Each structure stands twice: as structure tokens, then as C-alpha cells.
Amino acid sequence: MSRWVIRGIRTGIKTTGYPRDPEHAPGVTPGLPVGDVLGAEAAALAERCPTGALDQKDGYIAVDYRRCVHCYRCVRGVPRPLAWQAGYEWAGLSGEPRAQDRLGGPFRRSIHILVVDAGDCGACLNEVKQLNNAYYNMHRLGFFITPTPRHADVLLVVGPVTDHMHAALKKIHDAMPTPKRVVAVGACALSGGVFAESFVCGRGVSEVLPVDVEVPGNPPPPLAILHGLLVAAGRKPAVPLTSAEGGM
Template identity: 65%
Template sequence: MSRWVLAGLKTGIVTTGYPREEESAPGVTPGRPRGGEVADPAKIVARCPSGAISAAGGGVVIDRRRCVHCSACRGDLPWEETYEWATVAAAESGLGRPFRGSLHVLVVDAGSCGACLSEVRQLNNPYYNMHRLGFFITPTPRNADLMLVLGPVTAHMHRALRVAYAAMPGPKRVIAVGTCAASGGVFGPSFAAGSGAADAVPVDVVVPGCPPPPLAVLHGLLVAAGRKEGAG
């Protein structure tokens, strides 16, 4: 097995410096449009297929909970290559001092398309390596401090999600990951899909994006742990 040890050593360290420093490697984020003053707001509003853009005072505003950065407005609106997207949804977000060191995270797929799930999975890859920041994925709600909810919460996952939440010991926090978990996204609300995680469980932090890149999810975890400020 020495071959694998050598292969590992030869690879060296590829891990990002975030959150100590900004990550600027190309391709770490799909970016997203930014609202503001525009020449023809009505045209841009009409072009948005997810109804996330609305006109306001000579410009447009973007509802982050609905925007799927489909890029239909690319070219009309400035595109920001950022990733610190997590916002605080509840008054009490940070878990407080005792939870600053190490947190266990339960991931619940409540109807995600697989892209959010894949981005969360990347957090364990050597580029992001969330272990170094004290975050660990746990398979059981009994050990979990944080829950990541992905997807619009389908009718079929509603109950399982609530059971898992109830099984977590307190204090506990919920992070809605992705546009679907934030608002139902392109799927909900409907007969089969809900309008996001808040339908079923109390949500503390929202990470918008379709899907949010790994660094945005990491930012959400840090916000929930009280180690970073949420976005405005």
C-alpha cells in the first residue's frame, strides 16, 4: 500500500485558503447577477423565467431566494463572481461559544436534483476539506448539531425530514442549501414539492444558488457556527 501513501504525498496540498483568505481560482463559483440601475428594467424583468427579477425605482432588484442564475439576463446585468452568499434567516443564528470548535452536520436530500448534493460532497474533497475547520458529516441525526436541507421538500420527504430534525439534540441549527430549499425553486410549491425547508423545519441560515458552490455552503456553515457574518 506504500504506493498510495507516495501518491498522496506527491500530490501535495491543494486546499483553499478560505476563510483565512479570499479564494480567487477560476471556476469556484458560477457567479450571479447583481441588481441596480438599468436602462430598460421591463425588458429584463420579462426575460427572467424564474420570476426572480422585479423592477424598482429605475432599476431592478433580484430575489435571491428565487434566482437560479440561469444566465438569461447575462449581458443585461453585471455578473458578480462572489460566493459568500449565506444570509441569516432567524434572529438567533450562531450556536455560541461551545460550538465553535467542532460541529457535526447531517445532510438531508429533500428532493434535490443532485447538483446541490454534489457541491456539498465536494466539501470533503481535498480542495475544500471542511474537516480542517471542524465540520464533519454524520450519518445520524443523534450526533448532529447542524442540518443541511437540500431540495424543495417533496411531499414524500416531508415526514422523514421532520423526524430527523426532531431526533437532533439541541441546540441545533438548520441551513437551507440552494434555491429549492430557500423557496421551492423551479419546482415548488406544487402538489408534489413544497416551498422550501421552512415548510417543514425552522430555518436559521439560507444559502441561495442553483447550486450554491462549495465555498458558499462553507460560508453558510461558518455563519451558522457564528464564525462569519452573513451576507446583507
């Protein structure tokens, strides 16, 4: 056993400086497209988006980050690609701005998170899993994963909410004590992603539960999910979820 201990110590500290310092390591985020003025080419480019994330008006392209599935079709194989930003602080508040008032308070210190897979493809879940790894180590921020709804403050939902998970998800939410927050993670949870819309999949978690924080990305990188949790805890400001609101 002592060999493992020595091995662990020798590895040194890998943990990111975020949220204290920004993380600049390459490959930590897939990025998101940026809204832009494209003039005559805007309509054709908006047309290329398979999930309707790009909205074109008078030559200006606005991006709805909740719908972006990182297909890169607005940047690859087009004469004038959209600009691309490589950030990760993407989490925004769902619904009315007054939601801001309800956050914070008892959630500022330690929070327990229940993760529910409501039809996820595995990627969002895998990125949530990374938060427990040495690189992100969310325990240092007072975030803990709990297996039971009775101990949970935050319900983190991934996936578009399939028909078969609908009842389970509602039961889990009902079983959580108040006050509670719902954080929806990933394009599928926010808009149904590429699975919207069919008789077994809707347009995301907000059709089933009141969502507080939305984290765009397909999947959002671990840092974006971390930002979402910090927003839910009232420890980081939220950002707009569309470029039309002046986001990013």
C-alpha cells in the same frame, strides 16, 4: 499500500486558503446577478426572469438571490445585461435579524452535520460532497458529516422538500438534540426553485422546519456552502439575501 502513501504525499497541498484568504481560482463559482439601475429596460429584463428573482421598481432592479437558478437569461441575449459578481460568500440569516444572537456559542468549534436530501437534483448534494475533497477539506475547520441525527448539531437540507420526504425530514429534525441549527442549501431549499409550486413540492424548507441559515445558488458552489456553515457556527458574518437590503 506504500505506493498509495507516496502518491498522496507527492500530490502536495491542494486545499483552499478560504476562510483565511479569499479563493480566486477560476471556475469555483457560478456567480450571481447584481442589482442595477436600468431605467426603461428594467421592466422587460425583470420579465425575463423565470423564477421572479428580479424585482423592478422605478427602473431599479433588485435581486432576490434565494430565487436565482443561474439561467443567465438576464445576461445572455439581452441588449443591456445585468452585471454579474463572481463571489461566493452568499449565506444569509433567515427571518428576523435577532437570529444572530442565537448563533455562535457552543457551535464555534467542532460541529457535526447531518445532510438530508429532500428532493435535490443531485447538484447541491454533489457540491456538498466536494467539501470532503482535498480542495475544500472541511475537516480542517472542525466540520464533520455524521450519518445519525443523534450526533448532529446542524441539519443541512438540500432540495425543495417533496411530499414523500416531508415526514422523514420532520422526524430527522425531531430526533436531533438541542441546541440545533438548520442550514438550507440551494435555490430549491430556499424558494422551491424551478419546482415551486405543485401538489408535491412547496416553496422550500422553511415551510417545514425553522431555518437559521440560507445559502443561495443553484447549486451553491462548495465555498458558498462552507460560508453557510461558518455563518451557522458564528465564525463568519452573514450577508443580506437580497440586493434591496444592500447585499453584494
